[in-house]
Amino acid sequence: MWHADAMKALAGSNRMPLLQMGQLELCLRRADEFLQEAEPNFARYYAVLKTELRLLLLRIVLVGCCVNCSKLEIQSTMFALSRAGKRTGIQRADAEELLSLAVAHFTSLFALHVALASVLDLRAGIKKARRLQEEKEEKQTATMVAEIRWLFRFVYGCVAICVVTQCHCVAKLIAAFVCEDSVWDFPMHCVDLHSTAPKL
Numbered sequence: 001m002w003h004a005d006a007m008k009a010l011a012g013s014n015r016m017p018l019l020q021m022g023q024l025e026l027c028l029r030r031a032d033e034f035l036q037e038a039e040p041n042f043a044r045y046y047a048v049l050k051t052e053l054r055l056l057l058l059r060i061v062l063v064g065c066c067v068n069c070s071k072l073e074i075q076s077t078m079f080a081l082s083r084a085g086k087r088t089g090i091q092r093a094d095a096e097e098l099l100s101l102a103v104a105h106f107t108s109l110f111a112l113h114v115a116l117a118s119v120l121d122l123r124a125g126i127k128k129a130r131r132l133q134e135e136k137e138e139k140q141t142a143t144m145v146a147e148i149r150w151l152f153r154f155v156y157g158c159v160a161i162c163v164v165t166q167c168h169c170v171a172k173l174i175a176a177f178v179c180e181d182s183v184w185d186f187p188m189h190c191v192d193l194h195s196t197a198p199k200l
Helices: 004-013 023-035 042-082 092-136 142-178
Strands: none
Touching: 023 042, 023 092, 042 092, 042 142, 092 142
């Protein structure tokens, strides 16, 4: 029989969402056992949560930013370029590309939703341990708590980058129907492809 940690690693590397469901809850329950001892082991508790937070950060950076966001940027740009010069409405090819973009946006938003839900669960676990520490006047894990706070800041920063990127892709998608040449550039102006084309 597979060990739970081995199955977790397998599910993460092979994108198996059904196997990944409930893994964080299982991790938090396992960590709670360190707080339920006669002498709560806060160091072990924080170590478990810190490991989960680092894995979550890696997943957001590698999957959320490097895969989902870059894919959305490329798809949005290619869709805009494919419509360049067209004066007609939505054609069949455009509808297929729009469907693909809609699915890509949905999967990216769902991944962000799962990541934020995991962050909130981890924050709740940290707050619970901090309250228990204050009751017992335990201060030996201050360094580890500071490291966890920095990890939370990095997670929030990466999530913000993903959200901004997704909004940018939506703006480019709208501009594909508004701009004359269907291409929109930052900061907020349509691109005239005819004026930027090299003269022969």
